[in-house]
Amino acid sequence: MAKNKRGKSLWTxxxxxxxxxxxxxxTRIKLLYTKTTSSGQPLKVCKKCFNATQARIDAAQTVV
Structure with a gap:
């Protein structure tokens, strides 16, 4: 059977x-995963970076 609702929530x-x-x-990649920095702020990351170390997440927060 077809899965009619797959990805439907992305349109919103x-x-x-x-x-x-x-x-x-x-660039132009889906940012569906939320990671929190050491300061407690949420940061949306891609699927590849979801398992990144906390140091890389904190370094990205200072750049943004």
Whole structure:
């Protein structure tokens, strides 16, 4: 059977959930995963960077 609702929630997000990942710098990639920095601020990252070390997440927060 077809899966009619797959990805439907992405249409409500700005730019369809796509952007530039602050950790790796990939452009036009889906930013669906939330990581928190050491200061407690949420940061949206891509699937590749979801398992990144906390040091890389904190370094990306200072750049943004």
């Amino acid at each position: 997000l700005p730019s369809r959930g796509r952007g530039t990942c602050p950790v790796c710098g990939s």
